[in-house]
Amino acid sequence: MIEIKNLTISFDGKSVLENIDLNIQKNRITTIVGQSGCGKSVLMKAIEGIIKPDTGTILIDGIDIFSLNKKELITVRKKMAMLFQGSALLDSLNVYQNVALPLIEHSSLSEDQVKEMVSEKLELVGLSGVLDKMSSELSGGMKKRVALARAIILKPDYIIYDEPTTGLDPIIAQEIIKLILKLQSSYKLTSIIVTHDMDCINKVKGNIIMIRDKKIIFDGIYDDFKNASDSFVKKFLK
Numbered sequence: 001m002i003e004i005k006n007l008t009i010s011f012d013g014k015s016v017l018e019n020i021d022l023n024i025q026k027n028r029i030t031t032i033v034g035q036s037g038c039g040k041s042v043l044m045k046a047i048e049g050i051i052k053p054d055t056g057t058i059l060i061d062g063i064d065i066f067s068l069n070k071k072e073l074i075t076v077r078k079k080m081a082m083l084f085q086g087s088a089l090l091d092s093l094n095v096y097q098n099v100a101l102p103l104i105e106h107s108s109l110s111e112d113q114v115k116e117m118v119s120e121k122l123e124l125v126g127l128s129g130v131l132d133k134m135s136s137e138l139s140g141g142m143k144k145r146v147a148l149a150r151a152i153i154l155k156p157d158y159i160i161y162d163e164p165t166t167g168l169d170p171i172i173a174q175e176i177i178k179l180i181l182k183l184q185s186s187y188k189l190t191s192i193i194v195t196h197d198m199d200c201i202n203k204v205k206g207n208i209i210m211i212r213d214k215k216i217i218f219d220g221i222y223d224d225f226k227n228a229s230d231s232f233v234k235k236f237l238k
């Protein structure tokens with residue numbers, strides 16, 4: 001579980017998030033919504049330990065991530081995978097090398113073991129036979145799949161998707177959503193999805209958290225979100 005307590009984050013004296021209290025439940029999908037610039041990515045970066053808050057704590061499985069030294073933080077981060085909006089593949093590497101990278105950096109597996117794991121994950125995301133393709137040669141949807149395969153290769157407990165369907169055509173976007181749901185049921189994952197995509201929210205039906213004006217204005221299950229009386233939530237749902 002991720003427990004966020006009294007979190008305030010500001011840049012240059014201007015706060016983006018103020019006194020946020022939030023629990024993200026284990027083995028579920030939580031969707032984070034809110035207008036552009038409301039602080040969704042900042043919140044995700046804080047959970048990753050990349051951005052330090054002014055005040056407050058973030059506990060991941062009971063561990064206060066801002067009390068850790070660098071080495072300890074790396075250990076916690078290994079439990080967490082991040083799927084960045086632009087996929088963040090390395091253009092100078094091919095598909096195999098991109099997916100294998102975390103294993104090469106963080107494990108001492110043999111080359112054969114790495115190959116086997118990479119093939120298995122690429123198969124899982126529906127991408128076989130493209131090992132040698134350079135990432136610059138891939139379509140947006142394929143890049144997302146490769147990034148997904150890379151994200152799960154270290155068997156994370158948590159996976160954070162920042163706008164996983166943005167910029168994809170509707171059919172590919174639906175496939176990516178299906179894949180997120182498949183990964184969720186195949187592994188014991190705790191998934192966090194940052195999205196504007198109503199179709200994604202409707203298909204995932206997980207817990208929903210909405211940020212507005214530096215605060216959490218909704219935190220609950222999908223059905224309650226759909227029936228919420230808050231005028232801003234209603235406007236968002238239209």
Ligand SMILES: Nc1ncnc2c1ncn2[C@@H]1O[C@H](COP(=O)(O)OP(=O)(O)OP(=O)(O)O)[C@@H](O)[C@H]1O
Nearest residue numbers: 011012016034035036037038039040041042043196
């Ligand atoms: N490193 C930074 N330095 C200064 N300001 C920042 C930094 N990162 C984010 N901000 C500011 O914090 C606010 C929230 O940004 P954030 O990226 O979290 O928005 P978002 O909700 O993810 O928006 P979007 O939906 O467009 O991705 C913005 O005003 C942004 O300019």
Ligand SMILES: [Mg+2]
Nearest residue numbers: 040041042162
């Ligand atoms: Mg963002």
